[in-house]
Amino acid sequence: MTENDAMLNLWSATTPPSIQAPPLEGDATADVAVIGGGFTGLSAALHLALEGADIRLIEARSFGHGGSGRNVGLVNAGLWTPPAEIETMLGAEAGTRLNDALAVGPDLVFSLIERFHIACEATRNGTLHLAHSARGFGDLRNRHRQQIQRGAPVTLLGRAQTAERTGSEAFHGALHDARAGTIQPLAYVHGLARAAADSGARLHTHTPALGWSRDAGGWRIETPAGSLRAKRLIHATNAYDTVLPQARAFTPVFYLQFATSPVPEAQRGRLLPRGEGCWDTATVMSSFRFDRTGRLVIGGVGNPAGWRSSTHRHWARRKVRSIYPALADLDLEFGWRGRIAMTDDHLPRIVALGEDGISIFGYSGRGIGPGTVFGKCAAQWAMTGAPESFPLPLSRTRSDIMAPVKAACYDLGSLAAHLVGARLGGS
Numbered sequence: 001m002t003e004n005d006a007m008l009n010l011w012s013a014t015t016p017p018s019i020q021a022p023p024l025e026g027d028a029t030a031d032v033a034v035i036g037g038g039f040t041g042l043s044a045a046l047h048l049a050l051e052g053a054d055i056r057l058i059e060a061r062s063f064g065h066g067g068s069g070r071n072v073g074l075v076n077a078g079l080w081t082p083p084a085e086i087e088t089m090l091g092a093e094a095g096t097r098l099n100d101a102l103a104v105g106p107d108l109v110f111s112l113i114e115r116f117h118i119a120c121e122a123t124r125n126g127t128l129h130l131a132h133s134a135r136g137f138g139d140l141r142n143r144h145r146q147q148i149q150r151g152a153p154v155t156l157l158g159r160a161q162t163a164e165r166t167g168s169e170a171f172h173g174a175l176h177d178a179r180a181g182t183i184q185p186l187a188y189v190h191g192l193a194r195a196a197a198d199s200g201a202r203l204h205t206h207t208p209a210l211g212w213s214r215d216a217g218g219w220r221i222e223t224p225a226g227s228l229r230a231k232r233l234i235h236a237t238n239a240y241d242t243v244l245p246q247a248r249a250f251t252p253v254f255y256l257q258f259a260t261s262p263v264p265e266a267q268r269g270r271l272l273p274r275g276e277g278c279w280d281t282a283t284v285m286s287s288f289r290f291d292r293t294g295r296l297v298i299g300g301v302g303n304p305a306g307w308r309s310s311t312h313r314h315w316a317r318r319k320v321r322s323i324y325p326a327l328a329d330l331d332l333e334f335g336w337r338g339r340i341a342m343t344d345d346h347l348p349r350i351v352a353l354g355e356d357g358i359s360i361f362g363y364s365g366r367g368i369g370p371g372t373v374f375g376k377c378a379a380q381w382a383m384t385g386a387p388e389s390f391p392l393p394l395s396r397t398r399s400d401i402m403a404p405v406k407a408a409c410y411d412l413g414s415l416a417a418h419l420v421g422a423r424l425g426g427s
């Protein structure tokens with residue numbers, strides 16, 4: 001399994017060819033330059049183009065090369081951190097503002113899908129946060145209470161209801177969030193790119209920014225075959241940046257996924273009949289969902305590179321068996337991994353790069369809704385220059401000197417969890 005082998009990523013294999021976005025050649029200008037073609041950069045490009053702005057986006061590889069084309073596809077509301085904790089961290093007013101802005105993240109995502117006719121397997125029947133243990137159910141109770149206090153349409157399901165909803169006996173209960181849903185993430189990315197281009201954005205793939213600087217004329221971004229000058233700069237490369245020394249501003253955490261061969265129609269009936277996406281309460285988290293063709297997509301924290309690959313693959317097999325014993329013999333036909341930008345407090349960062357420049361990153365594993373929302377906010381910021389466009393204050397980039405150590409802990413911790421599960425015959 002390699003990070004770049006598109007053949008092994010289910011989403012790459014099932015996404016139709018993209019729009020033409022030729023590399024940038026020569027010296028170009030724009031009012032706004034966007035670096036990075038994932039949810040954040042493309043949402044910014046689309047919303048800027050809709051406002052009639054002169055905008056160019058450059059992407060180092062292809063659209064969705066980063067986390068946006070590798071993720072599970074759970075379009076969840078809010079951040080991973082429960083809302084009350086966010087209000088404690090930021091203060092009541094700022095916390096509420098962020099919570100409110102991201103509670104409607106799925107509304108924005110699904111409305112763009114509808115408005116621009118993006119074919120991305122969109123299913124809005126909610127997601128299920130599953131209790132892997134009695135203690136996990138306690139965590140869900142707490143989340144349920146907090147969300148109900150904020151008027152969210154969430155339902156706590158007991159063991160029997162969860163078994164009926166998932167078709168699995170493996171869980172102690174679940175929290176259903178009706179605001180959420182699932183998408184094929186890479187197809188959503190390509191849909192955003194098409195909508196942005198149709199609205200007037202000029203997009204360039206295979207155009208890495210090699211560096212950037214600012215002078216009296218604004219920003220100048222160097223690329224392999226030219227340069228881009230712009231008044232404002234939006235930098236949206238998250239965990240996949242090839243230039244900025246952001247490595248210590250967040251911990252890069254790997255998340256792996258496998259997809260089985262399609263589950264035969266006769267076996268599908270009771271398995272997630274409403275098509276929710278699922279993730280669990282375990283410390284070493286895992287997730288599962290079905291795609292349009294009935295493949296079970298199963299994922300977990302872990303880096304399956306090199307010698308570690310077989311441990312994680314065995315874990316995935318056991319995980320399938322523990323959730324759906326009848327599917328234990330299905331082949332794992334796809335396997336891929338992606339990098340999550342995890343900040344120390346699990347909150348995203350908006351960092352001023354200098355005058356008229358911002359960098360947005362650190363979604364900590366919850367980026368479909370937040371990336372789309374922050375991209376829209378970035379567009380407003382670029383039109384007005386007002387930092388209040390964001391529901392989160394601009395932050396100084398706080399370097400986390402422990403990031404490399406934490407990254408190693410995540411890798412080794414998930415490896416140990418997946419290995420110990422093997423020894424005990426569990427998951």
Ligand SMILES: Cc1cc2nc3c(=O)[nH]c(=O)nc-3n(C[C@H](O)[C@H](O)[C@H](O)COP(=O)(O)OP(=O)(O)OC[C@H]3O[C@@H](n4cnc5c(N)ncnc54)[C@H](O)[C@@H]3O)c2cc1C
Nearest residue numbers: 036038039040060066067068071072074209242338367368
């Ligand atoms: C395996 C995995 C599973 C996940 N599951 C979920 C989920 O189910 N739900 C959810 O909400 N979130 C999920 N996330 C998180 C989510 O995918 C990310 O937060 C989100 O994709 C970040 O989007 P982005 O546009 O900010 O960055 P990215 O999608 O990473 O895009 C950054 C882009 O910048 C480009 N780039 C880098 N350097 C340069 C340069 N120098 N010049 C030009 N371009 C450059 C990269 O090639 C890349 O395409 C998951 C993440 C991973 C990795």
